[in-house]
Each structure stands twice: as C-alpha cells, then as structure tokens.
Amino acid sequence: MSRSLFEKVWDEHQVCAETDDTPAILYIDLHLVHEVTSPQAFSALDAKGLKVRRPDRTLATIDHSTPTLPFHKGMSPPYASDANAAQVERLYANTAHHRIELHGWESPHRGVVHVIGPELGATQPGMTIVCGDSHTATHGAFGALAFGIGTTEVGHVLATQCLLQRKPKSMRIHVSGQPGPGVSAKDIILAIIARIGIDGGTGHVIEYTGEAIEALDMEGRMTLCNMSIEAGARAGLIAPDQTTFDYLQGRPHAPSGAEWDEAVAHWSDLRSDPDAQFDKMVEINIDALKPVVTWGTAPDTGIAIDAQIPPPKTASDAKALDYMQLQAGQDIAGAKVDRVFIGSCTNSRLNDLRAAASVMKGRRIPASVTALVVPGSVIVKRQAEDEGLDKVFKAAGAEWREAGCSMCIAMNGDKGAPGELIVSTSNRNFEGRQGPGVRTVLASPAVAAAAAVTGQITDPAKLKQVAHA
Amino acid sequence: MPETYPFSSRSFVLHQENIDTDQIIPARFLTTTSQAGLGRYAFHDWRFDGNGMPRNDNPLSGCDPHTTSILVTGRNFGCGSSREHAPWALLDFGFRAVISNEIADIFHSNAAKNGLLPIIAPQSAHAWLMEHPGAGIHIDLESQTVEIDGFDSFHFDIEPFAKHCLIENTDPLGFLISKMDEIKRYEEARA
Ligand code: SF4
Numbered sequence: 001m002s003r004s005l006f007e008k009v010w011d012e013h014q015v016c017a018e019t020d021d022t023p024a025i026l027y028i029d030l031h032l033v034h035e036v037t038s039p040q041a042f043s044a045l046d047a048k049g050l051k052v053r054r055p056d057r058t059l060a061t062i063d064h065s066t067p068t069l070p071f072h073k074g075m076s077p078p079y080a081s082d083a084n085a086a087q088v089e090r091l092y093a094n095t096a097h098h099r100i101e102l103h104g105w106e107s108p109h110r111g112v113v114h115v116i117g118p119e120l121g122a123t124q125p126g127m128t129i130v131c132g133d134s135h136t137a138t139h140g141a142f143g144a145l146a147f148g149i150g151t152t153e154v155g156h157v158l159a160t161q162c163l164l165q166r167k168p169k170s171m172r173i174h175v176s177g178q179p180g181p182g183v184s185a186k187d188i189i190l191a192i193i194a195r196i197g198i199d200g201g202t203g204h205v206i207e208y209t210g211e212a213i214e215a216l217d218m219e220g221r222m223t224l225c226n227m228s229i230e231a232g233a234r235a236g237l238i239a240p241d242q243t244t245f246d247y248l249q250g251r252p253h254a255p256s257g258a259e260w261d262e263a264v265a266h267w268s269d270l271r272s273d274p275d276a277q278f279d280k281m282v283e284i285n286i287d288a289l290k291p292v293v294t295w296g297t298a299p300d301t302g303i304a305i306d307a308q309i310p311p312p313k314t315a316s317d318a319k320a321l322d323y324m325q326l327q328a329g330q331d332i333a334g335a336k337v338d339r340v341f342i343g344s345c346t347n348s349r350l351n352d353l354r355a356a357a358s359v360m361k362g363r364r365i366p367a368s369v370t371a372l373v374v375p376g377s378v379i380v381k382r383q384a385e386d387e388g389l390d391k392v393f394k395a396a397g398a399e400w401r402e403a404g405c406s407m408c409i410a411m412n413g414d415k416g417a418p419g420e421l422i423v424s425t426s427n428r429n430f431e432g433r434q435g436p437g438v439r440t441v442l443a444s445p446a447v448a449a450a451a452a453v454t455g456q457i458t459d460p461a462k463l464k465q466v467a468h469a
Numbered sequence: 470m471p472e473t474y475p476f477s478s479r480s481f482v483l484h485q486e487n488i489d490t491d492q493i494i495p496a497r498f499l500t501t502t503s504q505a506g507l508g509r510y511a512f513h514d515w516r517f518d519g520n521g522m523p524r525n526d527n528p529l530s531g532c533d534p535h536t537t538s539i540l541v542t543g544r545n546f547g548c549g550s551s552r553e554h555a556p557w558a559l560l561d562f563g564f565r566a567v568i569s570n571e572i573a574d575i576f577h578s579n580a581a582k583n584g585l586l587p588i589i590a591p592q593s594a595h596a597w598l599m600e601h602p603g604a605g606i607h608i609d610l611e612s613q614t615v616e617i618d619g620f621d622s623f624h625f626d627i628e629p630f631a632k633h634c635l636i637e638n639t640d641p642l643g644f645l646i647s648k649m650d651e652i653k654r655y656e657e658a659r660a
C-alpha cells in the first residue's frame with residue numbers, strides 16, 4: 001500500500017499499534033530538553049524514583065531564560081531574575097544527575113534548541129524528535145517527524161523513551177513557482193499560514209512538497225517547517241534529498257564512514273509514494289509573492305508588504321486592529337517602527353543574518369529605533385563574526401548579542417515597552433508576546449533590517465542603492 | 470487533579486477566538502520550576518495592567534470559578550505555545566472544563582492529562598452557549614454527555630485512554646512502563 005513520508009516514519013516507530021482503547025506507543029529517537037518545560041517533568045520522575053531511560057537519546061540546552069548580554073568568563077551570567085537563574089541551575093542539576101548531555105554556558109554548541117539540534121547533526125532524516133516546545137517542527141526540515149509535547153509527556157519520554165499518541169491526519173502543501181528577488185522562506189510560510197489560517201493544520205502533519213520547497217536550502221526549510229504550528233499543525237516535514245545530506249555530512253552527531261553510506265541509502269527512501277493519500281491537500285504558487293508582513297495579533301494575518309490592511313472580517317480582527325493601532329485600508333508600509341528584533345529559531349541562522357546585514361550595510365539606524373540582533377547559537381555567532389557581519393550590525397547601530405531566544409518570548413529580560421511597534425523575525429505576534437502591550441509585526445530578516453534603517457515598514461527592494469565601501 | 474464526575478457548574482463565556490496560550494499565561498511567568506499556584510497568572514495581562522492594578526476592560530471580571538467553573542470560548546482555544554502551564558493555570562484558577570467548537574491540539578492533550586476537560590461542542594450548542602453566559606451545565610464524563618439547562622444536551626468525544634485515566638485516576642506513565650518489555654524488544658530489533 002502506498003504511504004506518505006509521515007506514515008513511513010510513523011510506522012517505523014510504532015512499538016505498539018493503537019487500539020480502540022489505547023493510543024499507539026511511539027518510540028522517540030531524539031528528545032530535546034530546555035530549562036522552561038522540563039523541571040516539573042524531572043520532579044515527577046524523581047518523585048517516582050525513576051531514571052532517565054536513554055540519556056544517550058536526550059540532548060539539553062539553555063536558551064529561553066538565559067540573558068543575551070555579554071559577560072566575562074568566571075562572572076555569573078546577568079540573569080534578569082532569580083527565577084531565571086534558578087531555572088537554568090535546575091537544568092544543570094537535573095542533567096548532571098541523569099547524565100544527560102547539556103550544552104550549557106561553557107559549551108561551544110549552546111544555542112536555541114531548534115538551532116543546535118540540526119547544527120550538531122543530531123537531527124536526522126526519518127527520526128522521531130520531540131521537545132517540550134511547539135516549534136519542534138523545525139526539525140521536520142530534515143524529513144524527521146518532529147513535534148512539540150507538554151511537560152507531562154516530557155516526563156513520559158524521559159522515563160520510557162516513548163510517547164502515547166493517536167495518529168494525526170496528513171496534509172500536503174504543494175508549493176510551485178519561483179520566489180522573486182527578496183522573497184525568502186519566511187515570506188513563503190507567512191503566505192501559507194495566511195492562506196490556510198491559524199487552525200488550518202489542526203490535527204494534521206503537513207508535508208511540504210514542490211519545486212519551490214526543493215529549491216530551498218536547509219536553513220530556509222527549517223524556517224518553513226518551524227512555523228507549521230502557527231497554522232495549528234502537529235508537525236511539518238520535507239522529504240530529505242541531496243541538499244539535506246550535504247548539510248548533515250561531517251557534523252558531530254551525524255554518522256560517518258560506512259555508517260554514513262548506509263544512512264544515506266536508507267534516507268533516500270524517505271519520500272511519499274507517488275500515489276500516497278493525504279487527508280487534505282493545498283496548492284500554492286509563489287511566482288507573484290512579495291515580502292509578507294503581518295498586521296494583526298495572530299500569525300495568519302500576513303499581507304504583501306505593498307498591500308493595504310484589509311477590513312476586519314470578525315470581531316477578533318477588529319480587536320486586533322485596535323490593539324495594533326492600525327487602520328483598515330492603511331498601507332502597511334510606512335507604519336512607524338520603534339524596535340527591531342532579528343533572531344529566534346525561525347530566523348537566526350547564518351543566512352538570515354547575512355540577509356539582514358546586506359540590507360543594513362552602509363546604512364544607519366535612526367536614533368528613534370532600537371535594533372537587537374541575536375544569533376541562534378554560539379556557532380552561528382562565531383560564523384557571523386568570521387564574516388564580519390557583527391561589524392555591519394554594530395556600524396549600523398544595532399546591538400549584537402549572545403545566542404538565545406531573547407525577545408522572541410521575552411522571558412529573559414529582553415523585551416519591548418508597552419505600545420511599541422516591533423518588527424520581528426520570530427514566529428508569534430500574539431498580544432504581549434514580546435512584552436505587555438507590545439505590538440509585533442512578523443517579517444523576514446531583510447524586511448526587519450529595512451525597518452531598522454528606515455524607522456518604518458519598508459520593502460527592502462525600495463531602499464535606495466547605497467554605494468558599498 | 471479534580472476527580473469527581475459528573476459535575477455541574479455555570480458557564481463563563483469569553484467572546485474571543487484563537488485565545489493563545491500566551492494570553493492564558495504570559496511567558497514571563499514560566500520561570501517557575503513548580504506547577505503549583507499558577508492560577509494567579511491565568512489571563513494575567515487581561516486582568517491586570519502594567520502596574521498590577523485590575524483593568525477596567527478585564528473580560529474575566531465577574532468570573533468566580535467557584536460558581537462558574539466551565540469556560541466557554543470562541544474557536545481554536547489554546548493555540549500557540551505548548552506550555553502545560555496553561556492548563557495548570559486554568560485549573561488552579563478554578564476552571565474544570567473548557568468548551569469550544571475547536572481546541573488546539575497540544576493544549577487539548579495537555580488539558581486532558583491534567584483533568585481540565587477539553588470539550589468540543591457541536592456548532593448549535595456552541596453558538597447557544599456563547600450567547601448565554603452563566604448557563605447551567607452538567608458534564609458526565611462516563612457517558613460523555615453535556616446537558617445544558619434550557620438547551621439540548623450533546624455527546625462529546627474524548628480519547629478513550631485519556632477518559633479511562635481520568636475516571637480511574639491512574640497515571641498513563643504506568644501504562645507505558647507496563648509495556649517496557651515491548652519497548653526493549655523494539656530497541657533490540659532496531660539495533
Ligand atoms: S526562539 Fe522563540 S519560538 Fe524558538 S524555542 Fe525560543 S522561544 Fe520558542
């Protein structure tokens with residue numbers, strides 16, 4: 001029987017099939033852990049006297065509660081609060097006690113959990129990957145079945161390496177066409193979410209297919225899969241191909257030698273059969289796509305950067321417009337910007353920073369705007385500095401920070417002030433996500449950089465050419 | 470975990486769609502390492518302003534979970550972040566069930582595990598409930614029925630294993646652990 005990629009990965013990981021009375025038992029290949037959603041799970045384990053069953057399949061990092069301000073070696077990190085510090089310390093204690101690999105302050109691989117998994121080569125095609133974090137779908141870019149779980153389930157995976165799951169439905173989003181200049185994976189996914197809605201993927205695992213997807217590099221694919229949850233989907237994935245294998249080869253956790261060849265042979269079979277059935281199918285063509293920005297307080301409110309804000313269709317739309325202090329019919333371009341955030345597991349990898357730097361290069365951020373550039377990992381930070389991107393950002397007047405989630409979730413002290421309009425490369429524009437009363441506009445790194453240097457929402461293509469020294 | 474079924478209460482209606490978990494409990498309150506006492510942060514920024522003072526436009530004003538412990542909301546409740554702190558906060562605040570016509574996946578699963586019943590109502594019942602705040606509601610988990618004073622009753626779906634765990638008050642982890650031989654066999658076969 002023909003099967004989709006998702007079904008193949010699912011079937012391969014079923015320890016016990018589901019029955020009417022009980023969900024399937026699904027084996028988990030890789031469990032990613034961070035400080036915010038794990039302490040209660042470890043406590044539950046300790047209370048029952050249970051051990052972590054497969055520390056070798058568990059990987060931990062600190063990212064959400066960690067400050068991004070630089071500090072000297074030997075000093076204690078400048079935590080925003082004692083609670084932030086306690087959370088990080090708890091993960092140190094829990095991972096030491098259970099012998100789990102932790103990428104803490106001293107690790108050269110520390111960073112946002114969804115950035116470092118792929119960077120280490122721990123994320124591999126065909127795996128099942130979970131994390132107490134809804135953006136776990138990022139890892140689906142490699143053809144893994146990766147999804148977010150709650151803290152109770154984190155405890156289940158720690159104790160048994162398995163999860164109780166009912167099989168989700170499947171959905172295929174086929175993306176044809178070629179992106180125009182200045183159009184990135186972020187614009188594609190914002191357009192997809194605008195099309196299918198914030199709940200368009202609820203109950204489903206999305207497979208992204210089509211020439212536009214195949215043409216994306218791994219970083220772009222990660223950006224795309226990352227935001228699957230913003231359409232309500234359990235997971236999003238893309239069949240692995242040569243682009244995937246080239247990215248993985250030689251990474252610390254990736255197989256090597258004969259094992260590599262074996263792995264590639266297996267991974268090459270990981271694709272949906274031509275006549276595989278999906279519960280839902282959507283087709284999108286991106287030939288005419290422009291950079292996309294959001295106007296509302298949900299990620300499905302993306303519109304083209306040269307478009308006008310649409311009239312409210314529901315009471316929620318009207319409330320969102322009111323919160324955003326924007327008017328229906330107004331051009332979204334030109335809206336005044338107070339702050340810019342370039343970072344998060346959606347857009348904090350090297351190519352994202354390159355895109356932002358190419359816009360900021362030779363330009364100055366006006367005094368009325370604060371811009372924060374936060375690399376996704378220590379490795380990304382170093383790579384960016386090797387290329388001199390940090391100098392471009394600093395010369396423009398942006399702050400260049402240490403790796404972490406930062407203002408994506410605003411729980412480490414990095415946040416906006418009430419009423420501020422922030423153009424952000426992160427994934428959620430919910431009310432207060434970047435600080436109480438903050439108004440968030442989601443955008444690509446290039447659009448965010450253009451907003452920084454002009455102080456308003458601006459199509460990067462409309463910036464006047466400057467002579468690059 | 471609240472364990473007695475059936476139970477009756479009045480509804481409290483929030484007239485909003487897509488209430489995300491950042492609204493249910495803002496991220497800055499996730500710095501805790503425990504799950505107790507989160508009720509004071511439930512819908513915090515809807516209830517309190519930047520200075521911690523009660524807001525005039527608080528959509529939860531008048532909500533007393535002792536008498537209105539069934540939350541009725543617009544479509545797609547609990548979307549966004551996977552934080553289990555959201556059902557923990559709602560339970561600690563005093564809610565025992567959420568009724569909507571659509572509930573986001575991860576929240577749905579987290580809520581059921583903690584005994585905050587996630588109930589998807591048919592359109593007609595949902596529409597009626599949205600228009601009748603304070604309606605008397607009786608929830609029977611065993612028969613999976615919701616009876617509404619002055620309106621029709623309806624049947625709701627719940628994942629059978631989640632239902633079993635709630636009624637028997639058993640921990641699903643125990644079931645997983647009871648399958649350890651199968652898990653080990655699976656690992657050996659793949660090694
Ligand atoms: S960067 Fe944002 S979305 Fe990604 S893991 Fe951190 S808080 Fe979550």
